[in-house]
Amino acid sequence: MSYVMNDAASFADESADGFVAAHRDLVRRVRGGVARATATPPGQVAVVIGGGSGHYPAFAGLVGPGIAHGAAMGNVFASPSTQQVVSVARAAASDAGVLLTYGNYAGDALNFDQAQDQLRAEGIPCQTVRVTDDICSAPAGEQEKRRGIAGDLVVFRAAGWAAEQGLDLESVAAVAARANERTRSIGVAFSGCTLPGADEPLFTVPPGTMAVGMGIHGEPGIETVPMATARDLAELLSSRLLAERPETAGGTSKVGVIVNGLGSVKSEELFLLYGALVPLMEQAGLTIVDPEVGEYATSFEMAGLSLTLVWLDDELEQAWRSPAYTPAYRKGTVELSTVATALAPEEAASDVEAIAAASEEAAAAGVQVLKGLDAIKDVIDREADELGRLDAIAGDGDHGIGMQRGARAAAEAAAAASAANAGPGTVLVQAGDAWADKAGGTSGALWGLALRTMGQQIGDAEAPAAGAVAAAVSAAREAVQRTGKAEIGDKTLVDALVPFSETLAALTSERRGLAQAWAEAAAAATSAARATADLLPRLGRARPHMEKSLGTPDPGAVSFALAVTAVGAVLDAYDLKEN
Template identity: 85%
Template sequence: MSYVLNDAVAFADESAEGFVAAHRNLVRRVRGGVARAAATPPGQVAVVIGGGSGHYPAFAGLVGPGIAHGAAMGNVFASPSAQQVVAVARAVASDAGVLLTYGNYAGDALNFDQAQEQLRAEGIPCQSVRVTDDICSAPAAEQEKRRGIAGDLVVFRAAGWAAEQGLDLEAVAAFAARANERTRSIGVAFSGCTLPGAAEPLFTVPEGMMAVGMGIHGEPGIETVPIAPARELAELLTARILAERPENGTGGRVGVIINGLGSVKSEELFLLYGAILPLLKDAGLAIVDPEVGEYATSFEMAGLSLTIVWLDDELEQAWRSPAYTPAYRKGTVDLAAAPAAPDEVGGAADAGTVIAAGEEAAAAGARVLKAIESIRNVIDREVDELGRLDAIAGDGDHGIGMQRGARAAAEAAAAASSAGAGAGTVLTRAGEAWADKAGGTSGALWGLALRTLGRQIGDAGAPGAAVVAQAVAAAREAIQRTGKAEIGDKTLVDALIPFSERLTALASEGRGLSTAWTEAATAATAAAAATADLLPRLGRARPHAEKSLGTPDPGAVSFALAVTAVGTVLDAYNLKEN
C-alpha cells in the first residue's frame, strides 16, 4: 500500500514534481514527462523512453547522460498518451531525429506508434524499438509478443550509448534492436502490489508460494510453486533463461541484472546473485559488470527478476560505458560539457479557442456534454468492479484508467460546451482529454473513438440516427485498424461491433436516435456478458488466458455500461421533446 498519499488520482503528477525538484541539476519538467537538464547536442539522436508510473527508476530515473534524453510518464501502470510522448520528443529532438523505445505492452504500442506517426508528419525523423525480454509472456517463436521488464535497462543503455557515439537514427535503432534480441528475463513474485489509494492488492500469492513469470504491472504468474531456498531459486531462473539462449548469443560474456521489484531487499538480491554466479560460470559464461538493485519496480511487490544479455564487443562497450542519471550512475560523466536547456512548464498544451456554434448546434453540444457526464458517472460507480475484472488475468488498472479518462473528458466537454461549441467540437475536445489523461490502451482507443465521432458529426446542428450510426461505424473502423482486434479476441470490440451493427440497422429502418441507441446498447450489454466464454488473444490478459475464462472482458463491460448510460440521456431528451 502507499503510506504517503494525498489524492490517488494526482499521485503520479505529484510524485513527478517532487522527483524533478530533487534532481534539478539533471532533469527538467516538460509536458508529458521529463527531459535532461542539458539540451540535446546538434546531430545527436534523442532517445525517448517511457511507460506507466509506479516502476521507478523506470522511467524518469533513467534520464541523463549515457541513457535517455527524455521520458514520457504515464499515470500509474498506464502507458503515456500519444500527446505526452510527442511533447517529450519535441522537447529533446535534434536535427538527427528521435528514437522511441519502451516495453512491449498494448497501450504503450498504441500510443507510441501514434506518436511516431505524428512526429514524422511534423518532419521529425523517428523510429521505434520495443523491448521484449520477458520469456514467460509468450513462446520463443512469438518473441515479438513478449513484454518488456527489467531488460528495458539493457536496451535503453544500448540506445543511449549509440546515440552518444554520433550514430545516425537508423544505426541507433538497429543497435538497440540488437540489444533486445540478445536479452532474456524471468521474474518471480512472493506477494502482489497495491495501487495508490486501493484497499486490496492487485493479486495475491498463497502463503509459502511464489508466482513464476509475473509481470511488473501485477499480471499473475504463469505458474505457482513452493518458495525454494536461494540455491534452488537460482537454478530455476538460470536454467529457464539458458534454455532460451539467443541464436546469435555465441560469445561467453554476458551482462546480468538482478532486479528487485520493491520489497525484496538488497541483501537478499546479493545472496541470490551469489547463488547464480557459479551456475553461469559452469555454463561457460563470464559476467561483465553485474547490476544488482532496483531498476524496474512495482510499488511494494515482493519479487525479483533475472536478466541476461549476451554481449558482443560493441554491446559490451555500451554495457560498461559511463552514465549519470538520478537513479543510475557508472563511470565519470562531465555534466558541464553540454549547454543547459530552458525550463518548460508542465501541463496540457493549449487546444485552441472554441468557436461558438449556432443555437441549435450549441444545444446539441450541451446534449453531448450530458452524455459524457453520464459515462463519467457510471464509471465512477463501477470503477472498483472494472478493476476487479481486470485483475483476474490482467493488471487491474482498467477501472482507474477509465475513471481518469472519463473525468478528464467530462471536464473538457464542459469547457467546450460552456463556450458554445457544437456536438463535434465537444466530442473532439473530450476525446483529446480522455486520451491524454487516461493513457493506456483504453485511453488511446476511447480518445480515438470520441475524436472520430466528433469529426464525423461536426458542428452543423443536431445529428439524427443515420448520421450518428455512420459516425459510430467510422469510430469502430478506426479502433479496429489501430488496435488490430477482431470479434472473438475478448476486447471492447466484441461489444462495439454488435452495437454498431445494430445501430446502423435500426437507423436504416427509420428508427429515431433514442430508440435505436437504446436497443443497440442492449445488444452491446449481451455481447459483453458473452465474452466470459472467450479466451483473450490480445492485450495483457493473453499470457494468462485460461484465468479469464468465465469472466467477461472489462473493456467490453465498460463500453456496454457507457453506451447504456448515454441511452438513458437520449431517452430523457426524447421525452422532453415529445
C-alpha cells in the same frame, strides 16, 4: 497498503513534480514527462524512453548522460498518451532525430506508434525499438509478442551509448535492437502490489509459494510453485534463461547480469541470490561482466525479483560498461558540462483549443453530448472497483482506474467546450483528446480515438439526426478496429462495440428514433459483453493467462456496455431531428 499521497488521481503527477524538484541539475519538467536539463547536442540522436508510472527508476530515473534524453511518463501502470510521447520527443529532439524505445505492451505500442507517425509528419526523423525480454510472456518463436521488464535497462543503455558515440539514427536503432535480441529475463513474485487508492492488491500469491513469470504491472505468473531457497531459486531462474540462449550469441561467453528487485525485496536478499548465481554462470562457461544488483524496474511494493541475462558482443560490452549519470543510475565518470545549452522556456500548452461558438441548435446538441459524457463518468465512477476486479483476473487490474481517469477528463473537457457554446462535434473532439491524454493505455487511446472520430463525423453545423449519429458510431468502430487490430472473438471491447454499432445502424435505417434505437443497441452490447465470458483472449495483457479469464467477461467490453447504457438513459430528454 498505505501510501504517502494527497489524492490517488494526482499521485503520478505530484510524484513527478517532486522528482524534478529533487534533480533539477539533471532533468526538467516538460509536458508529458521529463527531459534532460540541457539540450540534446546537434547531430546526436535523442533517446526517448517511457511507460507507466509506478516502476521507478524506470523511466524518469534513467534520464541523463549515458542513457536517455527524455522519458514520457504515463499515469500509474498506464502507457503515456500519444500527445505525451510527442511532447517529450519534441523537447528532446535534435536534428539527428529521435529513437523511441519502451516495453512491448499493447497500450505503449499503440501510443508510441501513433507518436512516431506524428513526429515523422512534423519532419522529425524517428525510429522505434520495443523491448521484448520476458520469456514467460510468449513462446520462444514469438519473441515479438513478449513484454519488456528489467531488460529495458539493457536496451536503454545500448541506445544511449550509441547516441553518445554520434551514430546516426538507423545505427542507434540497430544497436538497441541487437541488445534486445540478446536479452532474456524471467521474474518471480511472492506477493502482489496495491495501486495508490486501491483497497486490495492486484493479485495474491498463496502463502509458502511463488508465482513464476509475473509482470511488472501485476500480471499474475504463469505458474505457482513452492517457495524455494535462494540456491534453488537461482537454479530455476538461470536454467530457464540459459535454455533460451539467443541463436545470434554464437560462442559468446560474456554476459551482463541484472538481479532486479520489484519493490519489497531488500538489497541483502538480492545480493544473496546473486551470490548463488555466480557458480551457476561459471558452470555454464559464462563470464559475468559488471553485474547490476538493485532496483531497476519496480512495481510499487510487490515482493518479487527478476533475473536478466544479456549475451554481449564487443560493441554491446562497451555499451554495458560505459559511463552514465542519471538520477537513479550512475557508473564510471561522466564529464557534466558546467554551462547548460540554452533552452527556450516551454510555452504553456492549453488543453482546450480556441472554440468558435456554434448556432443555438448545435450548441444545444453539444449540451446533450456533455450530459451523455457526464452519465459515462458517473457509471464508471460507480463501477471502477468491479472493472478493476475483472481486469485483475487475467490482466493487470488497472482498467477501472484508467477508465475513471479518462471519463473524468473527458467530462471536464466537454464541460469547458460546452460552456463556450461549442457544437456536438467540438465537444466530442475535446472530450476524446482529454480522455486519451489523461487515461493513457490501450483503452484510453481507443476511447479517445472513438470520441474524436465521432466528433469529426458529426461536426458543428447542426444537431445531428439519428442516422448521422449511427454513421458516426460506425466510423468510430472502423477507426478502433483499424488502430487496435481487434476483431470479434478476440475478447476485447470490440466484441461489444460491433454489435452496438450494427444494431444502431440497422434500427436508425428503419427510421426508429435515436433514443429507442440506442437503447436496443445498448442491450445488444450488454448481451455481447456478458458473452465474452466464454471467450479466450487473443490480444492484450490477458493473452498469456487466457485460461484464467475463461468464465469472466472482458472488462473493456463490460465498461463499454455500461457507458452506452448510461448514455441511453439521458437520450429520452432530447428530441432529435428526424432522419
